[in-house]
Amino acid sequence: MIFPKEEIKAQWQKLNGQMKNFLQSSQCREFLIFLFFVIVASTFWLLHTLNETYETELSVPLRMKNVPENVVVTSDLPKELEVTVKDRGTVLVNYLIGMNFMPLTVDFEDYKHRNTHIRLLSTELQKKLLGQLAVSTSVVSIKPDTLEFIYTQGEGRMLPVKVRGNIQAKKQYYLVDKQFSPDSVMVYAPQKILDTLRAAYTEPLHLKEVTDTIRQMVDLSPIKGVKFVPNKGELVVYADVLTEKTVTVPVKGVGFPANKQLKTFPSKVNVTFLVGRHKFKSITADDFSIEVHYKELVGNRSDKCRLELTQVPVGASHVKINPEQVDYLIEETSLYIHTESDEPAKP
Numbered sequence: 001m002i003f004p005k006e007e008i009k010a011q012w013q014k015l016n017g018q019m020k021n022f023l024q025s026s027q028c029r030e031f032l033i034f035l036f037f038v039i040v041a042s043t044f045w046l047l048h049t050l051n052e053t054y055e056t057e058l059s060v061p062l063r064m065k066n067v068p069e070n071v072v073v074t075s076d077l078p079k080e081l082e083v084t085v086k087d088r089g090t091v092l093v094n095y096l097i098g099m100n101f102m103p104l105t106v107d108f109e110d111y112k113h114r115n116t117h118i119r120l121l122s123t124e125l126q127k128k129l130l131g132q133l134a135v136s137t138s139v140v141s142i143k144p145d146t147l148e149f150i151y152t153q154g155e156g157r158m159l160p161v162k163v164r165g166n167i168q169a170k171k172q173y174y175l176v177d178k179q180f181s182p183d184s185v186m187v188y189a190p191q192k193i194l195d196t197l198r199a200a201y202t203e204p205l206h207l208k209e210v211t212d213t214i215r216q217m218v219d220l221s222p223i224k225g226v227k228f229v230p231n232k233g234e235l236v237v238y239a240d241v242l243t244e245k246t247v248t249v250p251v252k253g254v255g256f257p258a259n260k261q262l263k264t265f266p267s268k269v270n271v272t273f274l275v276g277r278h279k280f281k282s283i284t285a286d287d288f289s290i291e292v293h294y295k296e297l298v299g300n301r302s303d304k305c306r307l308e309l310t311q312v313p314v315g316a317s318h319v320k321i322n323p324e325q326v327d328y329l330i331e332e333t334s335l336y337i338h339t340e341s342d343e344p345a346k347p
Contacts, residue, residue, distance in 0.1 A: 052088070052089055053086060053087065053088055053089075054086070054087070054088075054089050054092055055084055055085065055086045055140060056084070056085060056092045056095070056096065057082055057083070057084050057085075058082075058083045058084075058085060058095055058096075058101070059080045059081070059082060059083075059101075060080060060081045060083050060101045060103075060104055060129060061079065061080055061101065061102075061103035061104065062077055062078060062079060062080060062081050062103060062104050062105075062106070062125075062147075063103040063104070063105050063106070064076075064077055064105070064106045064107075064108060064149070065105050065106070065107055065108065066107050066108045066109045067108045067151075068108070071108070071112075071151050071152070071153055072151060072152055072153075072156070072188040072227055073149055073150070073151045073227070074150050074151060074152055074188050074189050074190075074225050074226050074227035075148065075149050075150040075224060075225050075226075075227075076149060077106060077147055077148075077149050078144065078147070081104065081122060081125070081142055081143065081144075082142070082143040083129065083139060083141075083142050083143075084139070084140040084141045084142075084143075085133065085137050085138065085139055085140060086137070086138045086139075086140050087134065087136050087137040087138070088136065091134050091136060091137060095133075101132055102132060104125045104128050104129060105128075106120070106125075106147070106149075108151075116150060116151055116152060116190050117148065117150050117190075117225070118148060118149050118150070118151075119146060119147070119148045120146070120147050120148070121145065121146060121147075122142040122143075122144065122145050122146065122147055123142065123145075125142070126139055126142065129142075150189075150190065150224075150225040152188055152189055152190050152191075152194075156186045156187050156188040156189075156194070156229075157186070157187050157194055157197075158184050158185070158186055158187070159184060159185060159187045159197060159198070159199050159200050160183060160184045160199050160200070161180045161182065161183055161184060161185055161199065161200050161201075161202065161220070161233065162199045162200070162201050162202070163178060163180055163201075163202050163205065163218075163235060164201045164202050164203070164204050164205065164221070165202070165203075165204045165205030165206050165207075166205075166206050166207075166208075167205065167206075167207045167210065167237060168207065168208050168209065168210065169209070169210045169211070169239050170209040170210060170211045170239075172241060172242050173210065173211050173239050173240065173241055173242060174239070174240060174242055174274075174276060174317065175210065175237065175238070175239055176238040176239060176240050176276055176278070176315075177237075177238045178235065178236065178237045178238070179235070179236045179238075180202065180218070180233050180234070180235050180236075181233050181234045181236070182230070182233055184200075185200050185220065185228045185229060185230060185231075185233075186228070186229045187200060187226060187227070187228055187229075188226070188227045188229070189223075189225055189226040189227065190225060193223075193225050193226060197223075197226070200220050200221075200228055201220065201221045202218045202219070202220055202221060202233075202235070203218060203219050203220070203221050204221075205218060205235065207237065210237060210239045211239055211241075212239055213236065213237065213238050213239065214235075214236070214237040214239075215234060215235070215236050215237075216234070216235055217232055217233070217234055217235075218232060218233060218234075218235045219231065219232045220232060220233070240276035240277050240278055240279075241276070241277050242274045242275070242276060242317075243274070243275060243276070243277055243280055244272060244273070244274055244275075245272070245273060245274075245275050245280060245283070246270050246271065246272045246273075247270070247271050247283075247284060247285040247288065248268045248269070248270055248271075248285055249268060249269060249270075249271045249285050249288045249289070249290050250267060250268045250290070251264045251267060251268065251269060251290050251291075251292060251307060251326065252289065252290065252291050252292070253291075253292055253294065254291045254292065254293050254294065255293050255294040255295055256294045256330075257294070258333075259332060259333050260294070260330055260331065260332060260333065261330070261331050261333055262292060262294075262297075262328060262329075262330060262331075263328065263329045263330075263331055264292070264305070264326045264327065264328045264329075265326060265327040265328070265329075266326060269290065269307060269321055269322060269323060269326065270321070270322045271285070271288050271290070271309070271319060271320070271321055271322075272319070272320045272322060273312075273316040273317065273318060273319040273320070274316070274317045274318045275315055275316050275317075276315060279315040283313050283315060283316055287311070287312075287313035287316075288309065288311055288312060288313070288316075288319075289309070289310045289311035290307050290308065290309055290310070290321065291308055291310045292305050292307065292308070292328070293308075297328070297330065303327055303328070304325045304326065304327055304328070305325065305326060305328045306324060306325050307321050307323075307324055307325065307326065309321060
């Protein structure tokens, strides 16, 4: 619905007149006087409140400087210190709203001659902190109260990365492979610690009912005094759906004398197994081996022998032979020995 221009103008004039009447009324004057006294009272209350003494917690950045190129700090300082200060409310409001603290610095040169494991009280940094605070401000506490860092000099060592945790495929699926990239990392630590390390382990990882390829960044499990470069990597988990497949595999006799040979009935049996879809075509009967050993048949009074799978390809699971036993017969074979009498007579 579109209002005519004259009607809009009339409505505006009516509203403007109502506003003027209200502002000139005694009710409006009483309301403005009341509002003025509320503002004055609130201002006095706020000034009185801010003039009281309070405590508050501030976050102050912490940095290290002058670290030589051949030094690797394996246990870093915290990035921030939590400082509890005490002062009047007006000063604390300025800290919380309008002030950015300069980072407190730990000079490596001041501590390098102690040992490779440095501990220092946070109160050693208090003088530097007080330089950024008002004279009236007092420091109540600093957390952590003790700072420490560990460093090492010289070369590190490459160690393999091992995935730690529990990774399970969903029913009717199986895990094809899991790969962590990079597969090895450079490890820096004091020699005593470095000599005890054999691998870098990931943070515990728990994946259930995996049905497809999963990619995710995983951190390496931290060790005090040890630095990993890099300290994280990409884990790729490959899963595939299981499919049943059957192949026909011949039965082989093993360890039989030269004048004997094995005959089984049937001579070939079915081998049924589960295999991932991506390997379904690549796994064939040639990848399996079923053998019967002569020494196991010696003295066997039964006319049946048990079959044994001696070779199963990677990727095949839940392998079954059908039948598991077959009838057998050991046959004698004729041997032909070449002698000099077999040579033709010379003229």
